[in-house]
Amino acid sequence: MKRVLIVDDAATVRMYHRSILESAGYMVEEAWNGIEALEKSLESSFDLYLVDINMPKLDGYGFLRELRQQEISQRPAIMVSTEAAARDEMAAYKAGANAYLIKPVRPAQLLSYVRLMSGEANQ
Amino acid sequence: MNSLPTNPLLEQFLSESRDLLESTGKKLMQLEEVPNDQDILNELFRCVHTLKGNSGLFTFPEMTRVLHAGEDLLGMVRSGNLTYSRELADRLLDAMDFVGVLCSEIETTEKIDASRASESQQMTEALRMLMPSLTSSDDAPMAAGPNGRVANDPIRTVDDPGSGPPSLRSIPDAVRIAALEQCRQGDQLYWIAYRPQRECFFHGDDPLNSARQTPGLMWGRVLAPEPLPSLTEFDTYSCLIGFDLLADAPREELDQHYRYLPDQVEITTVRPMWLVSGQGVEDGPSKASSAANRTRSLSDADEDAFNKILAAQRQILLLEDRPAWHAGRLKSVADVLTNLSQAVGETSTRTDILAAFEDASATDHNTLLLAWLDGHKNMQSNAGLQRLAGANDEIAIAYAEAAADTGSSLEIDAGKVAADDGLKFCRRAEDTGNVPRSLKVDQAKIDRLMNLIGELLVEKNALPYLAQRAEVQFGNRELSREIRGQYSVINRIADEMQDAIMQVRMMAVSFVFQRFPRLVRDISRKLGKEVQLVLEGEQTEADKNIIESLADPLIHIVRNSLDHGLEMPEVRRARGKPETGRLTIRAAQQADRVVIEIIDDGNGIDPAIIKRKAYEKGLIDEATLERIGDQEAVNLIFAAGLSTAEVVSDLSGRGVGMDVVRSAVEKINGTVEIESEVGKGTSIRISLPLSMAVTQVMVIEFDGQLFGVPMDNVVETVRVPRSEIRAIKQSLTAVLRGRIVPLKALNTLLGIPSIPTPNANDELAILLVQTGSEVFGLMVDGFKETIGLIQKPLGGFLSGLSAYSGSALMGDGSVLMILNIREIA
Numbered sequence: 038m039k040r041v042l043i044v045d046d047a048a049t050v051r052m053y054h055r056s057i058l059e060s061a062g063y064m065v066e067e068a069w070n071g072i073e074a075l076e077k078s079l080e081s082s083f084d085l086y087l088v089d090i091n092m093p094k095l096d097g098y099g100f101l102r103e104l105r106q107q108e109i110s111q112r113p114a115i116m117v118s119t120e121a122a123a124r125d126e127m128a129a130y131k132a133g134a135n136a137y138l139i140k141p142v143r144p145a146q147l148l149s150y151v152r153l154m155s156g157e158a159n160q
Numbered sequence: 161m162n163s164l165p166t167n168p169l170l171e172q173f174l175s176e177s178r179d180l181l182e183s184t185g186k187k188l189m190q191l192e193e194v195p196n197d198q199d200i201l202n203e204l205f206r207c208v209h210t211l212k213g214n215s216g217l218f219t220f221p222e223m224t225r226v227l228h229a230g231e232d233l234l235g236m237v238r239s240g241n242l243t244y245s246r247e248l249a250d251r252l253l254d255a256m257d258f259v260g261v262l263c264s265e266i267e268t269t270e271k272i273d274a275s276r277a278s279e280s281q282q283m284t285e286a287l288r289m290l291m292p293s294l295t296s297s298d299d300a301p302m303a304a305g306p307n308g309r310v311a312n313d314p315i316r317t318v319d320d321p322g323s324g325p326p327s328l329r330s331i332p333d334a335v336r337i338a339a340l341e342q343c344r345q346g347d348q349l350y351w352i353a354y355r356p357q358r359e360c361f362f363h364g365d366d367p368l369n370s371a372r373q374t375p376g377l378m379w380g381r382v383l384a385p386e387p388l389p390s391l392t393e394f395d396t397y398s399c400l401i402g403f404d405l406l407a408d409a410p411r412e413e414l415d416q417h418y419r420y421l422p423d424q425v426e427i428t429t430v431r432p433m434w435l436v437s438g439q440g441v442e443d444g445p446s447k448a449s450s451a452a453n454r455t456r457s458l459s460d461a462d463e464d465a466f467n468k469i470l471a472a473q474r475q476i477l478l479l480e481d482r483p484a485w486h487a488g489r490l491k492s493v494a495d496v497l498t499n500l501s502q503a504v505g506e507t508s509t510r511t512d513i514l515a516a517f518e519d520a521s522a523t524d525h526n527t528l529l530l531a532w533l534d535g536h537k538n539m540q541s542n543a544g545l546q547r548l549a550g551a552n553d554e555i556a557i558a559y560a561e562a563a564a565d566t567g568s569s570l571e572i573d574a575g576k577v578a579a580d581d582g583l584k585f586c587r588r589a590e591d592t593g594n595v596p597r598s599l600k601v602d603q604a605k606i607d608r609l610m611n612l613i614g615e616l617l618v619e620k621n622a623l624p625y626l627a628q629r630a631e632v633q634f635g636n637r638e639l640s641r642e643i644r645g646q647y648s649v650i651n652r653i654a655d656e657m658q659d660a661i662m663q664v665r666m667m668a669v670s671f672v673f674q675r676f677p678r679l680v681r682d683i684s685r686k687l688g689k690e691v692q693l694v695l696e697g698e699q700t701e702a703d704k705n706i707i708e709s710l711a712d713p714l715i716h717i718v719r720n721s722l723d724h725g726l727e728m729p730e731v732r733r734a735r736g737k738p739e740t741g742r743l744t745i746r747a748a749q750q751a752d753r754v755v756i757e758i759i760d761d762g763n764g765i766d767p768a769i770i771k772r773k774a775y776e777k778g779l780i781d782e783a784t785l786e787r788i789g790d791q792e793a794v795n796l797i798f799a800a801g802l803s804t805a806e807v808v809s810d811l812s813g814r815g816v817g818m819d820v821v822r823s824a825v826e827k828i829n830g831t832v833e834i835e836s837e838v839g840k841g842t843s844i845r846i847s848l849p850l851s852m853a854v855t856q857v858m859v860i861e862f863d864g865q866l867f868g869v870p871m872d873n874v875v876e877t878v879r880v881p882r883s884e885i886r887a888i889k890q891s892l893t894a895v896l897r898g899r900i901v902p903l904k905a906l907n908t909l910l911g912i913p914s915i916p917t918p919n920a921n922d923e924l925a926i927l928l929v930q931t932g933s934e935v936f937g938l939m940v941d942g943f944k945e946t947i948g949l950i951q952k953p954l955g956g957f958l959s960g961l962s963a964y965s966g967s968a969l970m971g972d973g974s975v976l977m978i979l980n981i982r983e984i985a
Binding site: 046047048049050052053056091092093119140141143145 | 168169172173176177203205206209210212213214216217395397
C-alpha cells in the first residue's frame with residue numbers, strides 16, 4: 038500500500054485530504070509543520086508528499102529543500118497552495134516540488150495527481 | 161454546490177475555526193503592544209490565511225469573502241505596504257467577531273442565513289477601504305489571489321451603439337413586447353450576460369443565486385456558452401453554464417450587485433430597436449438551451465456508459481430488498497430512467513416508465529420496471545441517443561455512480577470518489593485511525609454522571625446503618641462485619657469515582673480570563689485610558705460551575721477598576737505615575753481553594769468618601785460613622801446600594817455595585833476581600849472552593865435534632881466549662897486561645913425554646929465558626945461526624961428560609977438541614 042505524508046497546519050485541510058486519499062486506499066500520515074514532517078520522513082519512508090506552503094516553524098519550501106538537500110527522500114512531492122501566482126509555483130519547483138495544485142483541490146484532481154506521481158498510472 | 165461532504169469535516173472545521181479565531185484575537189491584541197513584530201504578524205497572517213483556506217472547502221461565500229479581505233489586508237501590513245493602526249485592528253476584530261457569529265450559525269443550522277450576505281459585504285468593504293489605492297495593489301502579489309477580485313473595478317460596459325444587439329431573440333415574445341413597452345415609456349433596460357468562471361464554485365460564488373437575485377430581473381435564461389464536454393470528460397465541479405438576463409433596475413444597482421464579478425459580467429444598455437420583433441423565433445428557455453444540445457455523434461465511451469446505467473438500474477431492481485428501502489429504490493430507478501430517456505430524446509417513453517413505476521409502487525413489485533428495462537436494452541440504437549452528449553449533469557452523476565457500481569476503470573474511479581465521498585466521510589468518523597486525544601462530551605452528560613455519583617455517595621451511607629441493624633436488631637455479628645467490609649470497598653470506589661468526575665469537571669480559569677484582553681482593550685479605549693493587562697495563572701483549575709459563575713463577578717470588578725480605579729493618562733502623569741495603568745488578574749490554587757486577585761494601580765478607594773456616602777445613604781448611623789476604621793469603611797463598598805462613582809457611567813452600571821459581586825461570590829461559597837490605598841491602587845481578592853459539588857459538613861446536635869454546618873465555616877470544636885463563659889453587656893463571650901470570642905446559642909438564633917445543655921463535666925460544646933473575617937462560637941449540645949454530601953437547595957415554600965443553605969439526604973433516609981452561618985450570625 039502506498040504511503041502519503043500530508044504536511045499542513047490546518048487540521049481541516051488535513052482531514053479533507055486524508056479522507057480523499059484513504060477512500061482510494063492510501064495509507065496516510067500527517068504532520069502539521071515542516072519540522073514534524075522532517076522528523077516523520079526520517080523515521081519512515083513515504084511514496085509521496087502532499088505539502089502546504091504557509092506553516093509555522095518551517096514552511097513548505099523549507100521542508101522540501103531540506104528533504105531534497107539532505108537526501109532524506111527524492112520521492113515526488115505535490116505542493117498545495119492557495120496562491121495561483123506563477124512566482125509561488127516557480128518557488129515550489131525550485132524547492133523540490135514535482136507538482137503544484139491550488140486549494141481547494143477537488144477529490145478527482147487530487148487523486149489523479151497522486152496516482153500519476155506515485156507511479157501507479159502505468160500499472 | 162452541496163456535493164462536498166459535511167458532518168465530521170464540518171465539525172473539524174468549526175472547532176479549528178474557533179481556535180484560530182481565538183488566537184487571531186490574541187495576536188491582534190499583542191500586536192497593539194508591539195505593532196511591528198514580524199513574528200506576530202506572520203502568525204496572525206497564517207491564522208487568517210488558514211481560516212480562509214478552510215472555509216474554501218465549504219460553500220460559505222459570506223465567510224470566505226470577509227476572510228479573504230482580512231488576509232489581503234494583513235498581507236499588506238506584513239509586506240510593509242500598509243501600517244498597522246488601531247482602526248485596522250478594530251476592523252479586523254469586527255470581522256473576526258462576524259466570522260465567529262457565522263461559525264455559531266453554521267454550528268446550529270449547518271448553513272449561513274442568506275441575510276448575512278449584505279453584512280458580509282459591508283464587512284468586506286470596510287476591510288478593503290483600509291487598503292491603499294486599489295489600482296496599484298492589483299499587481300501586488302498579495303492581492304492577486306485566485307479570486308482576488310478588486311472591488312471597485314468598473315464593470316465592463318458594451319454600449320457601442322453601432323454594434324449589433326446581443327442574442328435578444330431568445331426572449332419570448334410576451335416578455336419582449338412588455339419590455340419594448342417599458343422602453344417606450346422611457347425606462348432603461350439592461351441586458352446582462354453573466355458567464356461564471358469554471359472554478360467559480362471554489363471561489364465561494366453561487367452563480368444561480370447571483371443571477372436570480374439580479375435587481376429588477378424581468379427575464380432570464382440559463383445556457384451553455386460552450387459545447388458541453390463528452391461524458392467521460394464531464395467535471396461536475398466546474399461551472400459550465402452561463403446566464404442571459406434582462407433587468408430594469410438602475411445601472412448603479414446592477415453594478416453594485418455584480419461588483420465582485422466584474423470580469424464575468426457584461427452589462428449592455430438595451431436599445432428599444434433591438435426589441436422590435438423580427439428576431440424572435442424561439443420561445444421559452446427549454447428550447448433556448450438548445451445551443452448546448454449541439455448534435456454530436458456519440459462516442460463509444462458514451463454508449464458504453466449508457467449501457468452501464470441501464471445495467472446498474474437493473475441491478476438495483478434485483479437487489480434483495482428491505483421493505484423500508486423498496487419505495488426509495490423504485491423512485492430512484494424511475495427517475496434515472498425518465499431522465500435518461502429524456503436525454504436521448506425518447507420523451508414518448510416517459511409515460512411508459514411512469515406507468516411502470518406506479519404499478520411497481522402499488523404492487524410493491526419490480527416486474528413492470530424490469531420488463532421495461534429488458535425491452536429497452538437496445539435503446540442505444542435509437543436515433544435519439546445521438547443527443548446524449550448534451551445531457552444534463554444529473555445524467556453525469558448517474559453515469560458516475562453506475563460506472564462505479566459496475567466495476568471501474570481508472571478514469572471512472574475519479575468520478576466514483578467524487579460521488580461517494582459523502583459516504584466515506586461519514587464512515588471516517590468511526591473507523592479512522594486518527595484517534596483524538598481529547599473527547600468532547602455534552603455537558604448534560606457529565607452533569608448526569610455527577611448526579612448519579614452524588615446519589616451513590618449518599619446511598620452507600622446506608623450500609624453502616626444496615627450493619628448496625630444486623631448486629632443490634634438481628635444479633636448477627638458476622639453479617640454485620642461482612643457488610644462493613646463491603647462498605648469499605650464500595651466507599652473507596654465511590655470516593656475515587658467522585659474524585660474522577662471532579663477531575664473531568666475541572667476547567668482552567670483561562671476560560672474566563674480569555675475574554676479580558678478584548679474587554680479591557682475595548683473599555684479602556686472607550687474611556688480614553690491606557691491600560692496594560694497582566695494575566696497570571698491562567699492554567700489554574702477549578703470546578704466547571706465555579707469557573708462559570710466566576711465570569712460575571714470578575715467582569716464587574718474589572719469594569720469597576722477600569723472605570724473608577726485607573727485614572728486618565730494626564731491625571732496619572734500629574735501624580736507621577738506611568739501613563740499606562742496596570743491591571744493584574746492573577747489566579748492561584750491555595751490548599752483546596754482557588755484565589756483570584758484583581759489588582760490595579762489606580763486611584764484606590766478613599767475610606768472618607770465611602771463613609772460619607774454610606775452615612776448619606778443611611779447604610780450606617782452616626783455612631784458607626786465615628787467608630788469604624790478605614791478597612792471597615794472600604795469593606796462598605798460591598799454593602800448594597802452604595803455606588804461611589806462620581807459620574808455614573810454606562811460601563812459599571814448605576815448603583816448596582818460590588819454588593820452584586822459579593823452575593824455572586826458567596827453563592828458559590830466564596831469570599832471576597834478588598835484592600836485599598838488611596839492613590840496607590842486597589843486589590844480585590846476572591847477565594848473560592850475548588851469544587852462545590854460535594855460539601856463537607858460537620859453534623860451537630862441540638863435539642864435532639866441534627867444540623868449540618870459546612871466545614872468551610874468550621875474553625876474548631878471546643879468544650880468550655882460553663883464557669884468560663886462571661887456576659888459582656890448583652891452578649892456571652894469566652895476567652896479562647898487568648899482571644900475574646902462572642903458566643904451565640906443556636907436556640908436563640910433559630911428560635912428554639914430549649915437552651916444548650918452542658919455535659920457531665922458542666923462543659924458546653926462550642927463550635928467555632930467563621931464567616932468572612934468574623935469568628936464566633938456556636939453553642940450546641942454535641943458534635944457528630946463529618947460527612948461529605950450533596951447539598952440540595954431548598955425548594956418550594958422552604959426556599960424562604962434563609963437560615964438554611966440547603967438540605968441533604970442522610971444514609972438512614974433522614975433529612976439533614978444545613979445551616980447558613982452567614983445568615984444566622
